[in-house]
Amino acid sequence: MSTPTAPFTDPALIRGTLYATADRIGQRTSALHRAKITGADAAATIAALAAAAHPTPTRVADIGCGRGTTTVELARQYPAAAIVAVDQSPALLAVVRDRLRTHAREINLVTADFHHLRGVLADVDVAVAAFCLYHSRRPEQALAEIGACLAPGGHIIAATKSADSYTTIDQVIAASGLDRGAISRPSLYEAFHTGNAEAAFAAAGFVLHRRLDQQHTFRFTDLAHLAEYAVTSPKYRLAPKLAADPAALAAVLRARLPDEPVTAASTVTYLVAARP
Template sequence: MSANPFLDPTLVHGDLYRGDGRLADRTHALHRAKISGSDVADTIAGLLAARVPAGADVLDIGCGRGTTTLRLADRLRPRQLVAVDASAALLRTTRDRLGATGALGSVVCADFHHLPLPDSAADAAVAAFCLYHSPTPDLAVAEIARCLRPGGAAALVTKSLDSYAELDHLVQAAGLDPDATSRPSLYESFHSGNLHTITATHLTVLDIQHEQHVFHFADATHLARYLTTTPKYRITLTGGILALATTLKQRLAPPPYTARSTVSYAVAVRP
């Protein structure tokens, strides 16, 4: 079992993404806390819009709950949009959200190391906040490149190694996980620092952008709601969000609790 939960296949294919609740709760807590930084799905769609022809074939790999999928459908108006994820539960959510908006798209359950798609199938591909689940992200990038037509564009998105590091110190200071600050970054496999190098193994990098996002958790309950969604820490406290919030309130300085994350975007093309 990997020391990094994001690289532990038992967790990735089990508790982390067996349902969509954890990811939905995590996203909601972060969106409530966010005070600075652009909308990631909008940014991705904008980066591709200038490079993707009308009526393009587009892949959203590691689509999660489909937020970026919906934005791609709206902004790019693709001829064919295929959302790919290894989690059947997340794909059901994506399919339902596409259906609710009337957007055209299909879903495919697959591992991004082995995409069940022909060579040169797409004009554009997105892989956002997913490649750090791979111990060999270069192989996943090779598979993305295989599925792109020559000249096809890819947007690969990840976070910095030190994203949310402030929360490591808060969790440790509260006595909830004495090793919080020494645990590996969830993003150690594919992060802002190696984004260019790994992308360039199989694609021609056109641009790399980094943007800092800032989050203020308004109170102990808000912070607790987020902490219950992250697998990084070993918090053994029982009693759920209420007990966690009570402990945080008792042991930490008054809120707000601030955290930062760098979101990094690579735009690249298949030679």
């Protein structure tokens, strides 16, 4: 399957294959959560950083909210605050709505691109941008747009991953012969990662208040478990049949490689910042 050089920043893929439905991200998250053996819960970490930055906000926005895991955590932490969930995928916002309803909490859902928030979002005390800014080719512009929506004294908490995240999986896919270019292709997180995130914040005019780096480790129990994750990654150039069917991919991997656990790692970086 042909994929763009930088699939996480390709607008057509973002609107289409990646997030047109909640299926891919749901499968990806499930595979990672079952594999995780070390590392603090990301949503809980973000909520704790938000509470330290602003304990009693009036308005909180989860920008690029995805399936709403962090949104739910923020809604629990701030029962009196107005919560706004922002994403450009209506399918993902529908998941967020349903998840919050199970917690008897109504929130404001906004379908928007985080490059164009002025006019749809304002007076935000706490803005969260978790694991989404690597979808921007110019993350400093997205950050500046979020900053323009902050109330005086407002804070942004962003989370991202290291550019070398999950490289062990790249090595397995390359070793199988199914995609030998997997190890040399740019990282999915190339646009905004642990190494350049601070520079993007500075370029957007923010003052960094805190940085937290955590190491997360994942142990995929076997090649079938690995295949569940691999088929969700737009980085790999697999035959259409294999890209659409984790069982078929697992069968080919088992025929070519030892069927044993695979351990992968990712550094997760959290940044707390405010406008001067």
